[in-house]
Each structure stands twice: as structure tokens, then as C-alpha cells.
Amino acid sequence: MTVTESPTTVAPDLVPLRRNRRFQTLWAGSAAAMLGTCVADTAYPLLLLAMTGSPTLAGAFGAVQFGASVLFGLHGGAVADRHDRRRVLIVADTVRLATALSVALALLAHCLTVPHTLLAAAAIGATMAYGGPARMLALRAVVPPGQLRQALSQDELRVNGAALAGPPLAGFLLGLGRAVPFLATVLASAAALGASIAVRFDGGPTNGADGGRRETGTGNDGREKGVGDGGGETGADGPGREKGAVFAGLRHLFTDPTLRATVLVAVALNLAGSAMLLAVMVLLRDHGTSEAGTGLALTGEAVGGLLGAALVTRLHRTLAPGALLLAVAWTAPLLFLVPAFAGGPVVVFAALAAMSLGVPALRVMLDVLVFQQVPEAMRGRAVAATMTLLMAGLPVGTMTAGLLLGRLAAGTVLMLLAGLLAVGLLPLTLGRGLRGTSWPKA
Incomplete structure (x- = not known):
């Protein structure tokens, strides 16, 4: 890396990032997903502790979630390179929503069990492994290169804001009722899924003689233009195979x-x-x-x-x-x-x-x-x-x-x-x- 161009150079005719509807919609969905995850990371252990009185089982939720994320992490990246990233993101958000809904309904029906909760932990960890790379690349696919640092700085607000608000919010909601924080994660997951469905973006590499790489350009509205069919699953010789x-x-x-x-x-x-x-x-x-x-x-x-x-x-x-x-x-x-x-x-x-x-x-x-x-x-x-x-x-x-x-x-x-x-x-x-x-x- 020997280029010394200023990292903040921005073309004068770029539309302001705040008016980039696709980025802001995806960002809002990602913020909802992150807040829901931070609430869940606090609410699930507290719930298990209240259900069983066992600190070991309370800690098991985080261990299972983390284990699933690491276990599927590298494969999640390969899937993001081999398939349409928008579809991967939609599937991951759908699984996350279904998982949150199953826990909330089980709580309302007074039939939630420890195995159910730990299965939810594994599912959440897996959705992070598969949806994480796709979501990160989706946010960046709708931003012109000259605005990338500005977009990433806004994304840091999402991460740190959720980390700050999530734990106290989970405690407050849990005080209103055992099912309340999990109903909140259902709403957060639904918002993330809605954003993923609403915004179209370049889905990633496509088939071709170049081994799946596509040339792209970015318009002033942040819309990335690709050479190919707009993304999708690659063939047997595509990336990831x-x-x-x-x-x-x-x-x-x-x-x-x-x-x-x-x-x-x-x-x-x-x-x-x-x-x-x-x-x-x-x-x-x-x-x-x-x-x-x-x-x-x-x-x-x-x-x-x-x-x-x-x-x-x-x-x-x-x-x-x-x-x-x-x-x-x-x-x-x-x-x-x-x-x-x-x-x-x-x-x-x-x-x-x-x-x-x-x-x-x-x-x-x-x-x-x-x-x-x-x-x-x-x-x-x-x-x-x-x-x-x-x-x-x-x-x-x-x-x-x-x-x-x-x-x-x-x-x-x-x-x-x-x-x-x-x-x-x-x-x-x-x-x-x-x-x-x-x-x-x-």
C-alpha cells in the first residue's frame, strides 16, 4: 500500500449519506439487530438463572452461542462469497426472527425449557456467523467509496450505542415480565428482516471467466452497478467451491x-x-x-x-x-x-x-x-x-x-x-x- 491519497477525499457531487435511503434503511435494520442481540445476551442468562438457579446453566447460553459462531464462522464467509448475499442475509434474519418468536411464545405458554433455550443460543450464534459477513458487506455495497469512512463511523455508533443501551434495557424489560425482553427481540428481529427485504443491493460475485470477480461502479446515490446478472449463486467453479x-x-x-x-x-x-x-x-x-x-x-x-x-x-x-x-x-x-x-x-x-x-x-x-x-x-x-x-x-x-x-x-x-x-x-x-x-x- 503505497498510495498516499487523503483518506477523506469525497467527490463534490455525491449525495449526502443521510439522504442515501438504502444505506440508512440497512443501517437501521442492523442497529435493530444489534440492539436485539445485546438485549438477548443479558436477558437469556438472567432468565436461565431465574428458571434454574444455576450460574453454570446461565453461563452456558453465552458459551453455546459463541461456540456456534466460531464453529460456523469461516463457512459463513464462504457462503457469502458463493451465494447471493442478500438472500443469505434474509435467510439469517428469518431464522433469527423464528428463534426469538419461539422463545417468546414458549414463555407466554409457560412451557420454555432449558434445552429449548440452549437450542436458541446455537441458532442465534449460527445466524451471526452466516448473517454477519453478509450484513457487513451489504452496508458497504450501497455506499460510494468516497463516503465509506463516514458510513463506517456511523456504523460504530450502532455498535457502541447498542452495547451501552442493551444490558440496562434488558434488565428493565425483564422487570416488566419474563416474556417482555424476548418480545422486544422479536420486534428487533422483524425490523432487521424488513430492512433486508426492502433494500436491494449487489449480491456479490457472479460466474465468469475471472473466477467470480465483477467490475463495479458506484453511482452518486450509493447504488452499486455490476457487470453480470445482479448476483446469485455461482457455479461449481465459482468462489467458495x-x-x-x-x-x-x-x-x-x-x-x-x-x-x-x-x-x-x-x-x-x-x-x-x-x-x-x-x-x-x-x-x-x-x-x-x-x-x-x-x-x-x-x-x-x-x-x-x-x-x-x-x-x-x-x-x-x-x-x-x-x-x-x-x-x-x-x-x-x-x-x-x-x-x-x-x-x-x-x-x-x-x-x-x-x-x-x-x-x-x-x-x-x-x-x-x-x-x-x-x-x-x-x-x-x-x-x-x-x-x-x-x-x-x-x-x-x-x-x-x-x-x-x-x-x-x-x-x-x-x-x-x-x-x-x-x-x-x-x-x-x-x-x-x-x-x-x-x-x-x-
């Missing part, structure tokens, strides 16, 4: 030095961040902080992400990809040390918020690089590979922190995590691989 195709996205990511470094740093940050969250929970408990106070302190992560979404364009304009990657990454080990030496809910909230400020810029950076650098016929697999790697870091970090906290004080664990992350970042910082990077041409 060749030997080892499921892993092609991983291979491409790790072949490109900048993408490889970005993905590895993002995985390391996810791993260390999840470990840090468990450590600060224990730290706050040891300081006598209430559960409500701990919950409020942990919202600093979402608040920082919301504030950071407004900084994406400025950071991308100011820093090259390699410099941005290292700047965001190095804030983590430095801020890990703050709660270790000055524990308390206010300090934890501030540290998490500060640590999260640069994360939206880093996520958008990865998105832009993958979207613009990966061939069209491989984008679904590249996105799925990235999502799977990032998700895999979460349980590993939590498990590692749990093992360490069984032997060491929480403050000591935070210092150890900071040291390990810093050691991992040193080779990238001292090496030359990231110094010459620049933003790809829009």
Missing part, C-alpha cells in the same frame, strides 16, 4: 503484511481487553464496589467507543495506517496500569473510556483495508476470518485471566497483562513493516 476455499480469507489476511499486523494486534487487544475486564471486576469487588457500581464502571468502554466514532475521520487524516495501529495499541498497556495503582469505579470508567477512544478508528481502518484490498470474490471469507479471529480472543482472554486471578491479586494481574501486551507490541514497533504504510486509493 475450490479446495480449501473456506480458509482462503485467512490465507489472504496473513499474506499481506499490513493486514496481518492489523489483525494480530486487534486479536491481541481483544484477548488482553477481555482479560482486563475480568481483572477490574475482581479489583472493584475487592474495593467494596457494589454490583451496580461495577456495571456503571464497565460502561466506560461503550461510552469511549461512542465518543471515538466522532474521531475516526480526524485520526485517519492525521495518521497513516501503521502509525494509527501502533498508537491505539500502545494506549492499552499504559491504561491497564491505571486501575492497578488507583482502583475505584470512577478510575475504571475513565480508563476504559480512554482506552476505547481509538478503537473505532482501528476497526474502520481494518474494514477499509479489507474492503478495498481483498478481491470481491473473497471479501465474505476475509470478513468472516477477521470476525472469527477477533471473537476467538474473548474466551481465551477471560479464561487466562481467571487462571491468573486464582493465584495473583487483581492489580498484579493487570500489571502482568500490560507487560505481556507491551512485549508483544515491541517487534511491530521496532520493525519496518508498518512504517511505510499509507491509505489505499479510494
Whole structure:
């Protein structure tokens, strides 16, 4: 990547993003889906805890959901590259809606069982694996390249806003009745499905001598124009059918030095961040902080992400990809040390918020690089590979922190995590691989 064109160049005749009806409709549907997922992630464990009194079964919901997402993650990317992505998204949203409706009806009929709930967890995890790449690419298919960063910044508001509003909303709705939060997820799933049906977009690679890649152009209204039949299932030799195709996205990511470094740093940050969250929970408990106070302190992560979404364009304009990657990454080990030496809910909230400020810029950076650098016929697999790697870091970090906290004080664990992350970042910082990077041409 040697092009030095400004990452914020926008053609003067582009229609403002707020008037791009297709993007805003898809974005609203995605926001509804994300909020429904965040509500469900809190409501299901609380429901299982109320039904059984078992923390193990309450935690099993998240474990099953996560396991299904990872298990089907890479295959979900291959499906997105082999089939019409709009159809994949509609099927995934339909399954999600049917799952939410089955749980809500079972609750209303007083016949919900633990196996039913765990099957719902598996179904939700699978829909995330198959619908996630298709939804991400759908949002980007209806936006002109010059407005991509602006669109991705708005998408960061969706992610962090749902993360901030979901858990308290789930608790509030559960207080109104056991079935209420699940009826809310039904409405959210219906809104997501409605948006997927209402908006037509380029469905992805088509058959052809080029191996499924199509040349595309984007009109001023964000409408992508393709050469071919508008998308659909490819033939036997299309993308996703060749030997080892499921892993092609991983291979491409790790072949490109900048993408490889970005993905590895993002995985390391996810791993260390999840470990840090468990450590600060224990730290706050040891300081006598209430559960409500701990919950409020942990919202600093979402608040920082919301504030950071407004900084994406400025950071991308100011820093090259390699410099941005290292700047965001190095804030983590430095801020890990703050709660270790000055524990308390206010300090934890501030540290998490500060640590999260640069994360939206880093996520958008990865998105832009993958979207613009990966061939069209491989984008679904590249996105799925990235999502799977990032998700895999979460349980590993939590498990590692749990093992360490069984032997060491929480403050000591935070210092150890900071040291390990810093050691991992040193080779990238001292090496030359990231110094010459620049933003790809829009």
C-alpha cells in the first residue's frame, strides 16, 4: 500500500449519506439487530438463572452461542462469497426472527425449557456467523467509496450505542415480565428482516471467466452497478467451491503484511481487553464496589467507543495506517496500569473510556483495508476470518485471566497483562513493516 491519497477525499457531487435511503434503511435494520442481540445476551442468562438457579446453566447460553459462531464462522464467509448475499442475509434474519418468536411464545405458554433455550443460543450464534459477513458487506455495497469512512463511523455508533443501551434495557424489560425482553427481540428481529427485504443491493460475485470477480461502479446515490446478472449463486467453479476455499480469507489476511499486523494486534487487544475486564471486576469487588457500581464502571468502554466514532475521520487524516495501529495499541498497556495503582469505579470508567477512544478508528481502518484490498470474490471469507479471529480472543482472554486471578491479586494481574501486551507490541514497533504504510486509493 503505497498510495498516499487523503483518506477523506469525497467527490463534490455525491449525495449526502443521510439522504442515501438504502444505506440508512440497512443501517437501521442492523442497529435493530444489534440492539436485539445485546438485549438477548443479558436477558437469556438472567432468565436461565431465574428458571434454574444455576450460574453454570446461565453461563452456558453465552458459551453455546459463541461456540456456534466460531464453529460456523469461516463457512459463513464462504457462503457469502458463493451465494447471493442478500438472500443469505434474509435467510439469517428469518431464522433469527423464528428463534426469538419461539422463545417468546414458549414463555407466554409457560412451557420454555432449558434445552429449548440452549437450542436458541446455537441458532442465534449460527445466524451471526452466516448473517454477519453478509450484513457487513451489504452496508458497504450501497455506499460510494468516497463516503465509506463516514458510513463506517456511523456504523460504530450502532455498535457502541447498542452495547451501552442493551444490558440496562434488558434488565428493565425483564422487570416488566419474563416474556417482555424476548418480545422486544422479536420486534428487533422483524425490523432487521424488513430492512433486508426492502433494500436491494449487489449480491456479490457472479460466474465468469475471472473466477467470480465483477467490475463495479458506484453511482452518486450509493447504488452499486455490476457487470453480470445482479448476483446469485455461482457455479461449481465459482468462489467458495475450490479446495480449501473456506480458509482462503485467512490465507489472504496473513499474506499481506499490513493486514496481518492489523489483525494480530486487534486479536491481541481483544484477548488482553477481555482479560482486563475480568481483572477490574475482581479489583472493584475487592474495593467494596457494589454490583451496580461495577456495571456503571464497565460502561466506560461503550461510552469511549461512542465518543471515538466522532474521531475516526480526524485520526485517519492525521495518521497513516501503521502509525494509527501502533498508537491505539500502545494506549492499552499504559491504561491497564491505571486501575492497578488507583482502583475505584470512577478510575475504571475513565480508563476504559480512554482506552476505547481509538478503537473505532482501528476497526474502520481494518474494514477499509479489507474492503478495498481483498478481491470481491473473497471479501465474505476475509470478513468472516477477521470476525472469527477477533471473537476467538474473548474466551481465551477471560479464561487466562481467571487462571491468573486464582493465584495473583487483581492489580498484579493487570500489571502482568500490560507487560505481556507491551512485549508483544515491541517487534511491530521496532520493525519496518508498518512504517511505510499509507491509505489505499479510494
